[in-house]
Amino acid sequence: MKLDYIKITNFRNFSRIILPRFSRINMLIGENGSGKTNFLEAIQTLTTLSPLRPVGFPELIRWGSDFFHLHGEFDGHTVELGFSEKKRLLKIDGDKSNKAGLARIAPVVAFMPDDIDIIRGAPENRRMFLDRALSAIDPQYETALRRYYRTLRQRNAQFKLNPRDVTIWDAELIDWGSMIIMKRLPYIRILNDKIRELYRELYGREIRIRYMNPFRIEGSVEESFRNAVKTGAREELRRRCTLFGPHRDNFCIQMDDKKSDTFVSQGQLRSLAFALKLGVVRSIEDSSGGRPILLVDDVLLEIDEVRREKILDMISMDYQIFFTMTNGALISRVFADCSVFQVNGGEIALPR
Amino acid sequence: MLPENIERFVREFSRLPGIGRKTSERLSFFLLSQPDEFAGELADSIIRLKSDMRLCSVCGNITDKDPCAICSDTSRDETVICVVETAIDIFYIEETASYKGIYHVLGGVISPLNGVTPDDLALKSLLMRATAGAALEVVVALSSTTEGDATALYIAQMLQDKGLKITLPARGIPVGTDIQYAGKGSLAQAIRNREEMK
Numbered sequence: 109m110k111l112d113y114i115k116i117t118n119f120r121n122f123s124r125i126i127l128p129r130f131s132r133i134n135m136l137i138g139e140n141g142s143g144k145t146n147f148l149e150a151i152q153t154l155t156t157l158s159p160l161r162p163v164g165f166p167e168l169i170r171w172g173s174d175f176f177h178l179h180g181e182f183d184g185h186t187v188e189l190g191f192s193e194k195k196r197l198l199k200i201d202g203d204k205s206n207k208a209g210l211a212r213i214a215p216v217v218a219f220m221p222d223d224i225d226i227i228r229g230a231p232e233n234r235r236m237f238l239d240r241a242l243s244a245i246d247p248q249y250e251t252a253l254r255r256y257y258r259t260l261r262q263r264n265a266q267f268k269l270n271p272r273d274v275t276i277w278d279a280e281l282i283d284w285g286s287m288i289i290m291k292r293l294p295y296i297r298i299l300n301d302k303i304r305e306l307y308r309e310l311y312g313r314e315i316r317i318r319y320m321n322p323f324r325i326e327g328s329v330e331e332s333f334r335n336a337v338k339t340g341a342r343e344e345l346r347r348r349c350t351l352f353g354p355h356r357d358n359f360c361i362q363m364d365d366k367k368s369d370t371f372v373s374q375g376q377l378r379s380l381a382f383a384l385k386l387g388v389v390r391s392i393e394d395s396s397g398g399r400p401i402l403l404v405d406d407v408l409l410e411i412d413e414v415r416r417e418k419i420l421d422m423i424s425m426d427y428q429i430f431f432t433m434t435n436g437a438l439i440s441r442v443f444a445d446c447s448v449f450q451v452n453g454g455e456i457a458l459p460r
Numbered sequence: 461m462l463p464e465n466i467e468r469f470v471r472e473f474s475r476l477p478g479i480g481r482k483t484s485e486r487l488s489f490f491l492l493s494q495p496d497e498f499a500g501e502l503a504d505s506i507i508r509l510k511s512d513m514r515l516c517s518v519c520g521n522i523t524d525k526d527p528c529a530i531c532s533d534t535s536r537d538e539t540v541i542c543v544v545e546t547a548i549d550i551f552y553i554e555e556t557a558s559y560k561g562i563y564h565v566l567g568g569v570i571s572p573l574n575g576v577t578p579d580d581l582a583l584k585s586l587l588m589r590a591t592a593g594a595a596l597e598v599v600v601a602l603s604s605t606t607e608g609d610a611t612a613l614y615i616a617q618m619l620q621d622k623g624l625k626i627t628l629p630a631r632g633i634p635v636g637t638d639i640q641y642a643g644k645g646s647l648a649q650a651i652r653n654r655e656e657m658k
Binding site for chain 2: 247248251255258259261262265266268269270273276277279280
């Protein structure tokens with residue numbers, strides 16, 4: 109997939125930007141606060157309907173205006189997104205459309221500075237990462253997740269109201285929960301492949317992702333889940349909450365039998381987070397056949413130059429990429445098909 | 461400030477679902493512009509709606525005579541009981557004219573988040589009707605939600621080993637829908653629950 113043209117109106121700090129041409133490699137260079145990330149956010153919002161940062165649509169409107177409008181051309185398809193007075197309108201090739209339509213035309217993966225929290229942060233961060241990534245490629249996963257969490261809330265409320273009846277919720281819990289686990293496991297394998305490949309290439313060391321759940325899986329997931337709920341019933345009654353299921357699953361990255369958060373450097377953390385996101389890219393390619401556009405927001409900075417060049421080698425041939433950086437000198441090499449845009453105070457200068 | 465009578469009307473009417481203050485203000489001025497009989501008939505219909513209606517002592521349907529028209533209709537098939545969440549579901553199923561059995565209104569679904577336990581639902585009376593009478597089949601026609609499905613399972617367990625057939629309405633592709641628009645979840649269920657052509 110390739111973005112060929114974009115028109116941005118009243119979005120964040122841009123009043124009107126028209127960029128009629130992009131290369132495969134696009135670098136946006138400017139000071140902090142100039143609008144580099146806002147430009148990536150415009151692409152992300154147009155293609156996924158969710159901004160890069162956790163804000164509502166009204167906050168994306170430029171100060172003093174009452175609407176925003178985004179218009180992009182992707183491989184001959186026109187995508188338009190308008191928002192005003194609490195209403196949003198998405199059109200693909202002139203027809204009203206939705207998220208599913210977007211995923212087919214213009215898949216996008218954003219690499220953000222806070223990706224590092226997936227590895228370094230609490231288990232919730234890792235679950236949220238898995239849930240978002242899987243929901244984007246599998247609507248059944250999204251359904252299972254919604255039903256599972258609804259059941260979980262009912263079951264935990266049941267413990268408080270009348271623990272005797274808690275088994276009413278077991279079947280739903282086990283059905284949807286097993287479906288989630290069974291979809292997470294192959295996904296972890298995709299991530300594992302990517303992260304091993306990249307780590308071996310960059311650091312010459314072996315590494316792997318280990319999926320951890322609060323019960324042993326022997327035989328079928330469903331059977332193991334059911335047994336865990338049965339044998340743990342007493343403990344659950346004592347603690348009055350649901351102790352088993354995907355809401356307590358986690359994964360960790362192991363290297364030489366040590367956990368990642370205890371010793372790796374900032375650069376290594378950055379590389380690992382990058383590798384996880386490359387796994388997301390791979391999974392989108394596997395499920396849709398299309399190559400996503402990559403948005404890379406300042407995340408290569410902390411990786412040393414030699415390894416940064418290696419990472420660029422791995423991605424620059426296959427994808428259209430938008431990089432942001434404060435200093436163009438950070439990437440010294442010359443790419444065959446590359447444009448440099450200067451971003452300054454909400455204006456973007458066309459490449460010379 | 462509106463005159464006291466209009467203010468009272470507006471206050472009462474805006475308690476109805478979907479009607480806000482602005483709408484009830486408009487309604488009040490509309491009623492004032494109409495002939496006197498109209499307001500009288502409207503008021504009467506509202507009073508009768510409540511005073512003459514009660515719950516059927518057999519199935520829990522809303523009715524003007526007890527037992528309700530369906531329970532006292534001898535041509536209905538008493539071997540099949542359809543369990544529904546609320547009385548309005550009976551109305552919808554009756555409109556399809558494709559069910560000839562009798563009904564049982566549960567009065568909700570199990571939902572501890574809303575404080576609803578099995579004891580709050582008409583489950584004991586269902587057990588009695590299903591086992592004491594002529595029933596051979598119980599159709600559990602609840603919403604396909606987390607709470608509806610859990611309640612359906614609870615009913616199935618309550619009635620198991622009683623010699624009854626427990627069924628669910630079929631789930632899958634809505635009638636008149638193209639396969640490509642059916643949605644993955646519905647399509648998956650439809651394929652799993654496929655039936656032989658007759």
